[in-house]
Amino acid sequence: MIQLSLSNETTNLFELLTHPNTLNIAFNAVKKNQGSPGIDKVSVNDFAQRKDEELAQLREELINWDYQPKPVRRVEIPKPDNKGVRLLGVPCVRDRVVQTAIKLVIEPILDPMFSNSSFGFRPNRSQHQAIEQARQYVASGKNIVVDIDLSKFFDRINHDRLIGLLGKTILDKRILRLVGMTLRSGVMVNGDIQPTTLGSTQGSPLSPLLSNVVLDVLDKKLEQRGLSFVRFADDCNIFVASRQAGERVMDNTARFIENKMKLVINQEKSKVARANQVNFLGFTIVKDVIAISKEAMKNARGQIKALLPRGTHLTLQATLAAFNKWYVGWSSYFQVTHYPAQFKSLEGYARRRLRARLVSQTKRRKYLFKTLKKRGVKHKTAARTAFSNKGRWALSQTKAVQIAFPNRYFAAAGLFCKSQQALRHWADVNKWIHLA
Numbered sequence: 001m002i003q004l005s006l007s008n009e010t011t012n013l014f015e016l017l018t019h020p021n022t023l024n025i026a027f028n029a030v031k032k033n034q035g036s037p038g039i040d041k042v043s044v045n046d047f048a049q050r051k052d053e054e055l056a057q058l059r060e061e062l063i064n065w066d067y068q069p070k071p072v073r074r075v076e077i078p079k080p081d082n083k084g085v086r087l088l089g090v091p092c093v094r095d096r097v098v099q100t101a102i103k104l105v106i107e108p109i110l111d112p113m114f115s116n117s118s119f120g121f122r123p124n125r126s127q128h129q130a131i132e133q134a135r136q137y138v139a140s141g142k143n144i145v146v147d148i149d150l151s152k153f154f155d156r157i158n159h160d161r162l163i164g165l166l167g168k169t170i171l172d173k174r175i176l177r178l179v180g181m182t183l184r185s186g187v188m189v190n191g192d193i194q195p196t197t198l199g200s201t202q203g204s205p206l207s208p209l210l211s212n213v214v215l216d217v218l219d220k221k222l223e224q225r226g227l228s229f230v231r232f233a234d235d236c237n238i239f240v241a242s243r244q245a246g247e248r249v250m251d252n253t254a255r256f257i258e259n260k261m262k263l264v265i266n267q268e269k270s271k272v273a274r275a276n277q278v279n280f281l282g283f284t285i286v287k288d289v290i291a292i293s294k295e296a297m298k299n300a301r302g303q304i305k306a307l308l309p310r311g312t313h314l315t316l317q318a319t320l321a322a323f324n325k326w327y328v329g330w331s332s333y334f335q336v337t338h339y340p341a342q343f344k345s346l347e348g349y350a351r352r353r354l355r356a357r358l359v360s361q362t363k364r365r366k367y368l369f370k371t372l373k374k375r376g377v378k379h380k381t382a383a384r385t386a387f388s389n390k391g392r393w394a395l396s397q398t399k400a401v402q403i404a405f406p407n408r409y410f411a412a413a414g415l416f417c418k419s420q421q422a423l424r425h426w427a428d429v430n431k432w433i434h435l436a
Contacts, residue, residue, distance in 0.1 A: 017101050017102060018062050029205075058094055068181070072186075088201075099204055120208070122212065131280065131281055135290055144239070150266065153211070155199040156198060156263055156264060161214075162200070183196065218256070222253070247272055279293040283296070291337055308357070328416055353396070359395050
């Protein structure tokens with residue numbers, strides 16, 4: 001393990017960064033995260049096969065100042081609902097090792113200085129803790145939210161300003177020089193290398209920590225004003241008791257961000273509204289309870305539609321495997337909702353799409369009739385359903401099709417169900433509260 005000493009006022013961090021132990025731990029972290037190759041096309045596994053010699057060479061380059069980070073590979077990730085793309089950068093593996101090593105040596109120094117109201121990209125902190133803190137503010141009566149959205153925050157980080165902020169705490173100028181080299185490494189777009197004079201690459205192991213360094217300035221200002229707030233990365237919500245106070249806080253905070261921090265407020269997305277009208281990290285606070293936001297539910301239905309097409313060449317088992325892989329992760333993130341019925345609604349929609357698929361696979365009406373009868377539907381009901389003029393989507397929610405393919409049919413086929421787990425959880429919670 002790395003033992004970080006602050007006895008030298010952080011002036012000898014470079015020796016710690018270039019220690020073989022540090023570089024080895026940094027590579028193991030990179031290997032754990034995997035990721036795509038950078039512009040040199042060297043994968044994590046390729047690097048791992050030559051790990052000892054690669055790390056030894058990297059260490060020598062760092063010590064002799066022969067190290068030069070390569071430009072990152074530009075990747076465009078579509079945003080939900082066709083709202084444009086998010087620009088990510090993929091550094092080369094060796095550069096990811098260096099950036100991770102920098103993070104390893106400076107994060108233990110910087111993190112204790114950050115605000116208790118900051119939850120993003122920090123050790124032992126999470127979105128769930130952030131949303132719970134938000135819920136507590138709303139429950140205390142501060143149900144008006146100043147929802148601040150920063151426009152292209154990562155792309156607008158000023159390098160000199162960031163290095164200046166780091167230099168107040170990190171006194172080893174060699175570390176600051178390495179950070180500056182990383183920020184200015186450039187980006188490759190369609191084969192052309194473009195300089196990076198502003199911004200910090202989303203996709204870099206170091207970028208989240210650097211973003212907290214920049215936004216800690218905002219945190220300290222809000223604390224100085226005695227405001228209740230929760231920040232996760234560049235998503236900041238301030239909680240006040242009245243709309244008038246909210247408008248005043250929005251005006252003052254926007255001026256500080258744009259005039260002092262030289263960042264830009266997204267006027268279209270920023271607003272002052274009641275808590276139940278604000279989407280924070282995919283959640284909404286309704287009175288004093290947590291719910292999955294309408295936008296997150298809409299996006300989830302879109303994902304279900306894509307994963308469970310009514311017509312597909314895949315087997316039911318393969319389809320359910322792909323669905324479960326997504327839904328287990330999605331429902332795990334949103335498990336803190338106080339409304340288990342939200343999971344039930346999505347699972348009902350998933351089963352309906354699967355029933356529509358099963359109806360489609362019967363091809364002809366007479367085969368659907370035979371299938372319904374075979375699966376326990378009465379003759380008259382099966383005939384009335386199969387020979388109606390309804391399409392497959394309408395048929396999917398008829399009583400006959402639900403009898404033929406009940407919920408337990410899909411459970412037996414392997415469909416993951418979160419709602420039952422959530423209902424049992426809240427039943428146990430309510431029982432505990434009652435006994436208390």
